[in-house]
Amino acid sequence: MKIKSLRRIRRDVLSWLLAVPALIVFLIFSWEPLLSQIYYSFYNFQGFTPTTFAGLQNYLNVLTNSGFQQTLLNTLKYVFWSLILGWPVPILAALFINEIPWFKSFFKFSIYFPVMIPQIATALMWDLIYNPSQHGFLNELLTKMGLPISQWLQNSHMTIVLITVTMIWSGFGGTTLLYLASLQGVNRELYEAAAIDGAGILRRIWNVTLPSIAPILKLLLILQISGIFQIFVQPLAMTSGGPDNASMSLLLQGYYDAFSYSTPQDSMAIGVIMFIILAIISVVYLRTSKEE
Amino acid sequence: MKKWITGFCVTALTLMLATGCNNSSSSTSNNASKKSGTTSSSKKPAHITLTIGDWPTKTDPTYKQYEQWKKEYEQKYPNVTIKESPLSYWTGGSNGSSFYTAAAAGQLPNLNSAPFTETSRVVGNGYAADITNSLKNEGWLKYINPTAAKSVTQNGKYYGIPVAIQPEGLWINVAVFKKAGLVNKKGLPEVPQTWAEVEKDAKIIHQKTGVAGWVMPSEKNMGGWFFLQMAYTYGEQFEKKTNGKWKATFNDQPAVQALTWLKNLKWKDNAVQSKSLADFNYVLQAMGTNQAGMMFGSPDWTNILIKQYHANRNNYAVALMPESQSYGKRVEEVGGIWDFFSKSSSPDQIKAGINWLTMTGVTPFVKSDAVKGFTQGVLSNVKLKYPVGPSDPSQWTSKAPMLKKEQSIVKKHINVNMGLYQDWENHSLKYMKAEPPIDTQQMYAALDQVVQKVLSDKNADPKALLDNAAKNFQKDYLDKYNAKQ
Numbered sequence: 037m038k039i040k041s042l043r044r045i046r047r048d049v050l051s052w053l054l055a056v057p058a059l060i061v062f063l064i065f066s067w068e069p070l071l072s073q074i075y076y077s078f079y080n081f082q083g084f085t086p087t088t089f090a091g092l093q094n095y096l097n098v099l100t101n102s103g104f105q106q107t108l109l110n111t112l113k114y115v116f117w118s119l120i121l122g123w124p125v126p127i128l129a130a131l132f133i134n135e136i137p138w139f140k141s142f143f144k145f146s147i148y149f150p151v152m153i154p155q156i157a158t159a160l161m162w163d164l165i166y167n168p169s170q171h172g173f174l175n176e177l178l179t180k181m182g183l184p185i186s187q188w189l190q191n192s193h194m195t196i197v198l199i200t201v202t203m204i205w206s207g208f209g210g211t212t213l214l215y216l217a218s219l220q221g222v223n224r225e226l227y228e229a230a231a232i233d234g235a236g237i238l239r240r241i242w243n244v245t246l247p248s249i250a251p252i253l254k255l256l257l258i259l260q261i262s263g264i265f266q267i268f269v270q271p272l273a274m275t276s277g278g279p280d281n282a283s284m285s286l287l288l289q290g291y292y293d294a295f296s297y298s299t300p301q302d303s304m305a306i307g308v309i310m311f312i313i314l315a316i317i318s319v320v321y322l323r324t325s326k327e328e
Numbered sequence: 329m330k331k332w333i334t335g336f337c338v339t340a341l342t343l344m345l346a347t348g349c350n351n352s353s354s355s356t357s358n359n360a361s362k363k364s365g366t367t368s369s370s371k372k373p374a375h376i377t378l379t380i381g382d383w384p385t386k387t388d389p390t391y392k393q394y395e396q397w398k399k400e401y402e403q404k405y406p407n408v409t410i411k412e413s414p415l416s417y418w419t420g421g422s423n424g425s426s427f428y429t430a431a432a433a434g435q436l437p438n439l440n441s442a443p444f445t446e447t448s449r450v451v452g453n454g455y456a457a458d459i460t461n462s463l464k465n466e467g468w469l470k471y472i473n474p475t476a477a478k479s480v481t482q483n484g485k486y487y488g489i490p491v492a493i494q495p496e497g498l499w500i501n502v503a504v505f506k507k508a509g510l511v512n513k514k515g516l517p518e519v520p521q522t523w524a525e526v527e528k529d530a531k532i533i534h535q536k537t538g539v540a541g542w543v544m545p546s547e548k549n550m551g552g553w554f555f556l557q558m559a560y561t562y563g564e565q566f567e568k569k570t571n572g573k574w575k576a577t578f579n580d581q582p583a584v585q586a587l588t589w590l591k592n593l594k595w596k597d598n599a600v601q602s603k604s605l606a607d608f609n610y611v612l613q614a615m616g617t618n619q620a621g622m623m624f625g626s627p628d629w630t631n632i633l634i635k636q637y638h639a640n641r642n643n644y645a646v647a648l649m650p651e652s653q654s655y656g657k658r659v660e661e662v663g664g665i666w667d668f669f670s671k672s673s674s675p676d677q678i679k680a681g682i683n684w685l686t687m688t689g690v691t692p693f694v695k696s697d698a699v700k701g702f703t704q705g706v707l708s709n710v711k712l713k714y715p716v717g718p719s720d721p722s723q724w725t726s727k728a729p730m731l732k733k734e735q736s737i738v739k740k741h742i743n744v745n746m747g748l749y750q751d752w753e754n755h756s757l758k759y760m761k762a763e764p765p766i767d768t769q770q771m772y773a774a775l776d777q778v779v780q781k782v783l784s785d786k787n788a789d790p791k792a793l794l795d796n797a798a799k800n801f802q803k804d805y806l807d808k809y810n811a812k813q
Contacts, residue, residue, distance in 0.1 A: 082454060083431065083453025084431075084433075100803075102800035103804075187604075187784065190603070190784040191784070278777065279604060279784045280781045295425035297769055
């Protein structure tokens with residue numbers, strides 16, 4: 037038995053060695069910061085130096101802060117609108133590109149082009165497009181169409197939706213290519229069989245295409261929820277969380293707590309709260325996937 | 329064999345990664361120089377490295393002047409090597425995020441600059457060295473302006489040196505005023521003295537030129553800071569201490585009046601910029617490109633417009649803050665810049681830093697290198713076409729020998745029409761007021777939201793907005809502060 041185990045170890049040692057660098061990187065850049073954050077979220081700070089143990093006080097400070105509820109609700113709204121507006125778009129784009137017989141490469145490049153632009157540049161560009169003055173790009177279009185101009189980002193009812201549109205524009209290209217790759221793997225015979233049974237294009241998409249790519253649909257859904265929940269760049273660059281905290285997100289609030297208000301303990305508490313929420317969502321997803 | 333070579337390479341890579349992440353051998357310039365900065369018992373002075381922050385980049389027009397100063401300094405003090413650091417509080421925006429990150433990591437240069445608004449944060453977080461004894465040894469303490477001293481001291485200890493007092497006033501774009509017909513026969517703007525006059529002029533500017541009569545930032549705490557200065561002129565006191573407890577009081581009549589003025593200017597007179605979410609760069613750009621008539625500002629802000637937008641120094645006038653009918657005072661918030669030493673700086677480095685400041689003209693004493701340094705600074709501004717002539721209250725008392733010398737040097741090199749600063753030069757009329765002491769940045773953030781709401785919603789109720797902001801600020805910050813005392 038002992039000899040067998042030694043042989044196994046000798047056989048597997050190279051595999052473990054190959055995995056060690058990645059494990060070290062993961063440990064240093066993912067686990068250590070997370071565990072440190074959880075640990076220090078229970079401490080008071082002077083500047084960025086932990087001082088005395090605070091227990092749950094930092095969490096109480098964050099949860100009872102007058103702006104926290106709105107900030108949490110804003111973050112959930114970002115997720116909601118990104119699912120409504122943003123989740124179907126790459127699927128439809130991938131289906132379109134998959135079906136068209138000509139200029140596939142051109143369309144692939146076109147939809148991927150926004151992904152190549154840095155997020156800050158995208159945010160600033162859209163901030164200009166949404167300029168509320170008479171001469172803002174969109175307002176000029178509205179004026180030419182005989183419509184009244186809009187306040188765009190300055191309208192607190194529209195801010196989150198408009199920022200979501202910016203994110204969708206910036207990110208849907210990458211997701212589309214992933215769906216496209218998945219679509220390439222769908223068995224052609226299934227389409228032929230469906231066609232023989234008299235299924236039209238919509239029925240083929242519903243009954244063949246979507247079930248075939250269901251695993252990647254679910255995976256990208258959970259990744260999207262997780263990614264959008266951590267939205268930061270766009271509200272920082274476009275609205276600084278305004279107007280009147282209408283676009284403030286949890287991560288942006290954490291950033292301000294750490295770097296504008298010198299209360300890193302509150303920032304860490306927010307980070308841990310976000311981690312708990314995302315962990316619950318991830319566990320639910322993994323459980324439902326396992327059951328299926 | 330191939331397997332073992334692969335395994336060896338992987339192991340080597342892993343070990344390299346592990347040692348690369350080891351921080352224990354890092355030596356910052358501060359630590360290294362701290363070791364070398366200790367006074368040795370030998371006759372030769374120990375070699376010191378002095379890292380100076382806010383060093384201009386190579387493309388900055390003041391870079392050559394700094395390099396000249398560095399060369400002269402190292403010639404005079406051969407035991408000191410100056411190390412340049414571009415780290416600045418103002419890097420990346422006005423909230424100092426890069427600066428405070430470096431401070432937290434113990435990576436601040438020896439000598440740093442920051443605005444007066446940051447004193448409590450810098451000192452409170454332990455980033456600044458106590459230099460009371462150093463200043464006493466230099467004989468500087470008795471010459472520091474008491475108003476300025478309040479901004480660099482805590483519990484009677486000096487944590488820095490005020491290098492400039494820069495109160496804000498009413499900043500006027502002369503070209504816009506001219507186009508609106510608001511100049512006199514000499515072509516100088518007819519300076520509004522009250523808020524009612526500012527409103528009238530702003531309305532005329534918008535009607536006659538189409539540009540905003542008044543611009544106001546509303547993001548990144550600048551909206552709150554601007555609003556504070558406005559409300560100060562109505563007699564507002566934002567935080568009051570009663571029976572040992574701090575209370576947020578910025579929802580009373582003076583602040584409501586100030587906010588109502590702003591609301592009317594926006595929605596009744598249509599004289600404020602269309603962008604209600606405006607950061608400081610936006611309003612500076614508006615002033616620099618003749619898209620705005622007025623805002624708050626100080627004479628040295630014109631330098632930014634000249635540098636970034638090739639503006640003309642004679643296109644900007646600065647006057648005292650307008651007064652309100654109810655309060656009747658030209659109130660100026662005490663703004664300015666102070667220099668401080670990082671906590672890890674040795675006494676020798678502090679001494680070397682004070683010598684550097686002297687060489688660049690920051691000293692209460694008339695010394696040949698200080699006079700030369702100050703003159704070089706003035707000539708550099710002349711060369712860069714920055715306005716030379718308008719004065720600010722000095723960081724030194726009237727008894728400081730250098731004060732008269734500075735004034736005479738500036739007078740010799742005036743390069744701007746001083747008629748543009750006639751109102752500003754009435755320093756005796758200035759009623760100086762310090763900013764509130766507790767959680768000021770958080771207060772500005774809360775007031776940002778109030779300003780944004782007033783500028784984006786014509787049905788906004790100033791009283792209700794301020795009541796809500798004061799209530800939340802009291803609950804979220806002041807009550808917690810009071811509980812800790």
